[in-house]
Amino acid sequence: MSLSGELRKLLLKHGADRVGFADISDVTIIEGYNSGIIFYITYPKDIIRRMTNAPTMEYVMELVEMNSKLDNLGMLCEKFLIKKGYNAYAQTKKRLGHDFGENNSFELPHKTVATKAGLGWIGKSALLTTYDHGSALRLSSVLTDAPLDYGTPILESKCGSCIICKEACLGGAISGKEWNYKIYRDEFFNDKKCEEYALRVSEKNLGKADTVCGKCLVACPYTKNFINNID
Known part of the structure; x- marks a missing residue:
């Protein structure tokens, strides 16, 4: 079995729902670490189904878990990977903490690795969007110098004329413009408006201000298809 095959098997065995590999040589933040491993876990369908008035406390608790x-x-x-003789750096929440920088984004976002691996595209909501699970997922990534079997990058949005997430966003953060790999997030999405509204709605729904909302995630037609598909 190839190294990529071993990694995929390992991560799926321990709970990942999808795994991909990307050539990140043009965006890497660590010299020589030109491969990215991306994996995600999906939210339980019942939690997303019950988010008729997002956010909910069970959604936040699940997010933390x-x-x-x-x-x-x-x-x-x-x-x-280190045991195999390679260098590797896991971009964990614990390591990266809350240091998002001025634009509420890490230096090398997990979403960037995901699009380069071909797992999905960036929706108009600025969330990773996939055919199978919509945006009902959370991501993480590992950077390494190991040679891997890269996926085919997705270079443009598959959202088309759909503006359902824009209509669902009561903070006015979503412009409706489609993403492609050449543009920056702030060209189609206003993270400050998103944050401001999330603080207000979480205070109302949860009793404390937090930067969580989820309205666009729930509204996405791809998410709807996922949660309405009976296992």
Whole structure:
């Protein structure tokens, strides 16, 4: 079995729902670490179905739990690669903390690795969107110098004329413009408006201000298809 095959099997066995590999040589933040491993976990369908008035407390609690699971998967992947003789760095929540920078984004976002691996595209909501799971997922990534079998990058949005997430966003953060790999997030999405509204709605729904909302995630037709598909 190839190294990529071993990694995919390992991560899926321990709870990942999807795994991909990307050539990140043009965006890497660590010299020589030109491969990216991306993996995600999907939200339980029932939690998303019940988010008729997002956000909900169970959604926030699940979000925290998923972040912990993703961190564990990242460290598992990192240790596996190091044992194989490669260098690796897991971009865990614990390591990156809340240092998003001025634009509320990490230096090398997981979403960028995901599009380069061909797992999905950036929706008009600025969330990773996939055919199978919509945006009902959370991501993490590992950077490495290991040679891997890269996926085919997705270079443009598959959202088309759909503006359902824009209509669902009561903070006015979503412009409706489609993403492609050549444009920056702030050209189609206003993260400050998103944050401001999230603080207000979380205060109302949860009793404390937090940067969580989820309205666009729930509204996405691809998410709807996922949660309405009976297992």
